[in-house]
Amino acid sequence: MRVETRRQARPLFRSARRQTISERVRRLIPNEAKKRLIEVVGAENYDDTKAGRLVYSYDATPQFQSLPDAVIAPRNTQEVAEIAKICNEYRIPIVPRGSGTNLCAGTCPVEGGVVLLFKHMNRILEIDEENLTATVQPGVVTLDLMKAVEEKGLFYPPDPSSMKISTIGGNINENSGGLRGLKYGVTRDYVLGLEVVLANGDVIRTGGKLAKDVAGYDLTRLFVGSEGTLGIITEATLKLIPMPETKQTMLALYQDLEAAARSVSKIIANKIIPATLEFLDQPTLEVVEDYARIGLPTDVKAVLLIEQDGPKEVVERDMKKMADICRSEQAVSVQLARSEEEAEALRTARRSALSALARLKPTTILEDATVPRSEIAKMVKAINEIAAKYQVKICTFGHAGDGNLHPTCPTDARDRDEMERVEKAFEEIFSKAIELGGTITGEHGVGAMKAPYLEWKLGPAGIAAMKAIKQALDPNNIMNPGKVFAKSTRKRVVVTR
Amino acid sequence: MTSKTEQALIQKAFQERMDEDELMNCMRCGFCLPSCPTYIESGRQEAQSPRGRIALMKAVVDGLIEPDEEVERALNLCLGCRACEPVCPSGVRYGHLLEEARDIIAQHKKMPLPVRLIRKLVFAGLFPHQERMRKATALLGWYQRSGLRTFVRKIGLLRLLPASFRQMERVLPDVPTAKEMKERPHRLGPDGTVKKRVAFFAGCLMDTMFMATNDATLRLLQLAGCEVIIPPSQGCCGALHGHGGEKAMAKELAKRNIAAFEQLDVDYIVTNAGGCGAFLLEYGHLLKNDPQWCERAAAFAAKIKDISEVLVELGFDQRPLRVAPQTVTYQDSCHLRNVMKTVSAPRRLLRAIEGIEFREMKDADRCCGSAGIYNLVEPEMSMQILDYKMEMAKQTNATTIVTANPGCLLQMKLGIERVGWTGKVRAVHIVDLLLEAVEGAQAAKEEERIRKTS
Numbered sequence: 001m002r003v004e005t006r007r008q009a010r011p012l013f014r015s016a017r018r019q020t021i022s023e024r025v026r027r028l029i030p031n032e033a034k035k036r037l038i039e040v041v042g043a044e045n046y047d048d049t050k051a052g053r054l055v056y057s058y059d060a061t062p063q064f065q066s067l068p069d070a071v072i073a074p075r076n077t078q079e080v081a082e083i084a085k086i087c088n089e090y091r092i093p094i095v096p097r098g099s100g101t102n103l104c105a106g107t108c109p110v111e112g113g114v115v116l117l118f119k120h121m122n123r124i125l126e127i128d129e130e131n132l133t134a135t136v137q138p139g140v141v142t143l144d145l146m147k148a149v150e151e152k153g154l155f156y157p158p159d160p161s162s163m164k165i166s167t168i169g170g171n172i173n174e175n176s177g178g179l180r181g182l183k184y185g186v187t188r189d190y191v192l193g194l195e196v197v198l199a200n201g202d203v204i205r206t207g208g209k210l211a212k213d214v215a216g217y218d219l220t221r222l223f224v225g226s227e228g229t230l231g232i233i234t235e236a237t238l239k240l241i242p243m244p245e246t247k248q249t250m251l252a253l254y255q256d257l258e259a260a261a262r263s264v265s266k267i268i269a270n271k272i273i274p275a276t277l278e279f280l281d282q283p284t285l286e287v288v289e290d291y292a293r294i295g296l297p298t299d300v301k302a303v304l305l306i307e308q309d310g311p312k313e314v315v316e317r318d319m320k321k322m323a324d325i326c327r328s329e330q331a332v333s334v335q336l337a338r339s340e341e342e343a344e345a346l347r348t349a350r351r352s353a354l355s356a357l358a359r360l361k362p363t364t365i366l367e368d369a370t371v372p373r374s375e376i377a378k379m380v381k382a383i384n385e386i387a388a389k390y391q392v393k394i395c396t397f398g399h400a401g402d403g404n405l406h407p408t409c410p411t412d413a414r415d416r417d418e419m420e421r422v423e424k425a426f427e428e429i430f431s432k433a434i435e436l437g438g439t440i441t442g443e444h445g446v447g448a449m450k451a452p453y454l455e456w457k458l459g460p461a462g463i464a465a466m467k468a469i470k471q472a473l474d475p476n477n478i479m480n481p482g483k484v485f486a487k488s489t490r491k492r493v494v495v496t497r
Numbered sequence: 498m499t500s501k502t503e504q505a506l507i508q509k510a511f512q513e514r515m516d517e518d519e520l521m522n523c524m525r526c527g528f529c530l531p532s533c534p535t536y537i538e539s540g541r542q543e544a545q546s547p548r549g550r551i552a553l554m555k556a557v558v559d560g561l562i563e564p565d566e567e568v569e570r571a572l573n574l575c576l577g578c579r580a581c582e583p584v585c586p587s588g589v590r591y592g593h594l595l596e597e598a599r600d601i602i603a604q605h606k607k608m609p610l611p612v613r614l615i616r617k618l619v620f621a622g623l624f625p626h627q628e629r630m631r632k633a634t635a636l637l638g639w640y641q642r643s644g645l646r647t648f649v650r651k652i653g654l655l656r657l658l659p660a661s662f663r664q665m666e667r668v669l670p671d672v673p674t675a676k677e678m679k680e681r682p683h684r685l686g687p688d689g690t691v692k693k694r695v696a697f698f699a700g701c702l703m704d705t706m707f708m709a710t711n712d713a714t715l716r717l718l719q720l721a722g723c724e725v726i727i728p729p730s731q732g733c734c735g736a737l738h739g740h741g742g743e744k745a746m747a748k749e750l751a752k753r754n755i756a757a758f759e760q761l762d763v764d765y766i767v768t769n770a771g772g773c774g775a776f777l778l779e780y781g782h783l784l785k786n787d788p789q790w791c792e793r794a795a796a797f798a799a800k801i802k803d804i805s806e807v808l809v810e811l812g813f814d815q816r817p818l819r820v821a822p823q824t825v826t827y828q829d830s831c832h833l834r835n836v837m838k839t840v841s842a843p844r845r846l847l848r849a850i851e852g853i854e855f856r857e858m859k860d861a862d863r864c865c866g867s868a869g870i871y872n873l874v875e876p877e878m879s880m881q882i883l884d885y886k887m888e889m890a891k892q893t894n895a896t897t898i899v900t901a902n903p904g905c906l907l908q909m910k911l912g913i914e915r916v917g918w919t920g921k922v923r924a925v926h927i928v929d930l931l932l933e934a935v936e937g938a939q940a941a942k943e944e945e946r947i948r949k950t951s
Contacts, residue, residue: 051567054556055549060526067561100543101527119541141531165530291586355526355586362521413521 028069028112033090037072037114040082045073045120056097056115057108060162061449062363063413064105066112068095073117077195077203077234080116084232085201087114093481094199096228098139098170101162103366104447106174106227110482116232118169124148125235131209132240133192138169138233145238154240157184160443161351169233175225177443179350182401183275183309184241186443188224195235196223199474209237222469227445228480230473244309247275248319249343252326253300253333257281257384260302261377263329264400267306268373270325272318276307277401278350281380284357284395284408291356292349300332304400305350307343353397354408360393361410367426369433370442373403382432383407390425392418404442427490430456451486499569499606507564510601511557515594520555522589523548529581529591534864535574538881544571547581547591554598564602572598574878576871577740578831578864583838592836593782596739603742620743624701624733625750634705635675661876668910673708685715685725692722692811696763696800698754700773700903701733707903713932714769714804720935721811725767731757736776739783740869751780752790755797765802769928771833771902772869777801778837803833804928805842805901814849817938818931825850826858826895827927828865828886828909830902843901843927850934856893860885865900867908879908880915887912890922898924 029037029048038046047053048070057067069092074080087094093113100107109115122139127149134149134156142163146156159178160166166176172194177186193207196219207213207220223230254260264277280288280303289296296303304326308318323334337343358364371379380396383405387394398405407429409422430440430453440446440453455463467485470477499507529547530536536546543549550571556562572595579592608616623629640646649655655663681704695718703711718725735750754777758766768774781795808814825847833839848855866872866882890898890912898913900906909924925933 049567050562050565051544051553051571054562055543055546055552055571058525058552060524062524099527099530099541100525117541122541162527165527291588352586355524355528358522358524358526358587362518364524 059100061105068109098167104445106447193237196231247309249337278305279400371438576868579835734773771830775832775836818934819937867904
């Protein structure tokens with residue numbers, strides 16, 4: 001019965017109608033359950049006031065908002081397990097939430113229930129210099145961990161743009177990427193072991209401080225990127241690596257977008273893996289410069305931000321080689337950052353791209369269609385054609401080195417006609433990405449936002465396999481329901497070209 | 498308690514008056530969270546963050562929630578430091594949203610009689626009238642000098658007051674006499690040739706309780722080569738009113754100041770209080786819907802400049818400045834930094850002083866918890882924020898904490914008192930320290946001359 005009273009997950013782009021959050025007909029948390037939950041965490045860590053719930057009704061995804069029934073902040077794993085047991089018994093959805101910076105509506109409580117906060121579970125438990133690992137609680141802020149390990153000369157590479165405030169728990173659940181993904185991989189590549197509370201309240205440990213471990217299924221990898229739909233991560237052991245000795249940053253400017261894309265492919269084909277290989281197109285450059293004011297050129301069609309790190313000789317050799325490649329591909333200018341401040345300013349500018357785009361219009365739709373890196377030029381070209389076809393503005397930036405692009409559309413949710421065209425344009429972009437051997441999302445996750453498109457990538461059998469796993473671990477569907485799996489799949493746009 | 502009818506009125510006013518574009522501009526990226534002192538000090542409560550507060554305001558506008566006690570609590574607990582604005586990639590002007598929301602609530606909520614009386618007395622009866630400010634300050638001076646203070650402290654009468662008031666009483670500066678406050682100059686010529694012609698915004702508290710700092714400011718401007726006009730018809734900037742839900746009164750004060758300054762042919766209007774300067778700078782926004790005043794307000798605002806910026810522009814950091822050897826740290830005034838964007842000028846001046854070892858404290862840009870009258874109305878959070886600030890100050894081993902706003906200055910003194918550093922660490926306004934350094938350099942030069950001739 002309860003399912004019927006819950007609202008449907010929202011489609012990707014809601015029309016311009018004012019958002020309304022209707023109270024569900026029946027409260028999801030009976031008084032008895034509330035009493036028991038308060039017994040577990042204490043009254044000060046249970047909030048079901050209207051304002052208290054409102055502020056956890058959203059994350060960084062536009063157009064998604066839904067009130068939870070309560071917000072709970074457990075203090076330890078034992079309390080999380082108790083909460084899971086109670087919620088499982090009463091079929092109350094659980095939505096684990098870090099800082100709510102994800103872009104797939106992964107932490108929007110679309111079916112109500114309790115939002116789980118990790119503000120008390122935010123300690124770095126250990127930095128093991130012998131095994132090169134860090135063991136942390138899920139609420140640790142990503143940048144805080146990076147700084148803590150850097151003090152010991154160590155390096156935790158995954159660096160999502162929101163790292164100043166995102167949490168490790170959130171990063172693991174979303175399998176966050178970042179600027180360094182090309183050379184160093186993503187969050188997945190740095191998770192060695194997990195402590196997870198399952199839907200039935202069982203606490204399991206996967207992996208450990210081990211470089212090799214083939215005892216059973218690789219559950220660590222299964223939970224990384226599971227978006228809170230399989231269990232609640234309460235502790236993680238992360239891999240660290242030695243800090244690279246030096247780093248250099250350079251900027252290559254192009255008057256031709258495809259020439260920039262060709263440079264990317266050619267750098268990789270020449271067997272150089274740069275630490276960063278970022279791409280920004282002209283519309284993006286303009287807004288980033290307007291925001292960051294660091295002297296980025298705005299009269300060129302595209303920019304590549306290239307970094308290499310490692311031993312000094314290797315870095316210098318690679319940078320020279322890459323500069324030559326860029327020039328041979330008609331880069332109009334190739335400049336090396338003269339100081340760390342200058343390099344940091346360039347990186348910061350790139351990081352703020354999304355947000356700077358948000359200045360153009362009230363609503364910003366950011367996507368992360370991803371293709372094999374050899375297909376970058378084709379994808380960028382297709383995006384421009386699609387934008388022209390639907391008469392929408394799409395700025396593209398992204399991690400060119402790993403084929404992960406962020407076509408971004410500044411728009412206004414109140415303009416219903418434009419929103420419809422934006423929706424069609426993005427559907428066509430997803431479709432094109434898949435056609436080129438790519439995917440609908442490279443690093444943002446599926447959440448509620450991309451769920452209707454997941455089948456395009458996986459096919460019905462792929463969805464069925466994933467659902468079987470979900471069913472086995474969470475038979476009552478209390479773990480972040482309404483995410484990953486959609487109630488219905490979007491009709492695939494047929495690309496005729 | 499806000500009654501249901503009041504809530505309905507507030508909600509209606511939210512829908513009519515809140516800037517919907519500004520609310521929509523927040524894309525909830527969360528980049529503001531690490532910059533928000535109340536978010537951090539509340540143990541990362543989203544309702545105590547800029548993103549959370551904007552979501553609450555928008556939800557009231559959208560009719561998703563009522564402006565109930567919790568909403569009001571979240572808005573009240575905001576310091577209004579605006580540290581979220583420089584880090585906001587979308588450029589949301591959070592301060593404007595907060596100001597409007599607080600005004601709506603204050604104007605529609607029936608407050609208890611004592612609160613209403615106090616608000617009326619302070620907002621309408623005292624601050625807009627400079628002669629009353631002087632009288633009140635003179636009364637304070639009499640309390641300080643007559644022996645009453647010693648008596649009151651001795652018999653422990655102050656124990657009847659809340660702790661934050663008690664401590665505040667201890668750190669108030671020794672104020673000038675009524676006679677001194679009356680004889681204020683209206684025009685001062687420069688030392689040497691005129692490099693700039695400026696007007697000085699004296700402020701209400703600054704020209705009474707902190708008169709010595711104003712005098713130091715005027716002296717520095719003269720030394721830097723400024724002809725200084727101090728129009729007597731100016732008054733309180735209205736920041737206290739604007740931030741406290743009394744926008745209508747703030748507008749009247751703004752008009753009075755604009756009228757007082759606009760006829761003057763000056764390069765800048767100089768301020769020495771970040772809180773006032775920032776509010777003056779936004780007169781254009783305050784009066785944007787008033788066709789008779791909006792342009793005049795914008796012209797006025799365009800001339801506002803902090804004293805440190807003016808001094809740096811006139812090369813004050815090149816002249817001999819000297820104090821006894823000491824370690825110095827600088828606490829940013831939030832509004833000077835986040836609204837007026839004055840960040841490097843004060844630091845540059847401090848570094849130019851011989852004898853000073855300047856050490857930046859961690860999170861110098863984080864609010865000290867003074868925030869206008871926040872430390873009086875929200876003492877608990879304010880003191881929590883202050884204690885963190887003192888911890889950061891301690892790590893620098895500074896014996897002098899410099900600020901650029903009277904509220905911050907008092908708060909630093911309060912902090913020093915709280916951690917028992919009185920006598921070991923001092924808090925000063927940057928202009929007072931600069932004047933000390935000018936005099937120090939002159940004394941050193943004099944000494945040198947005497948040593949040479951004897």
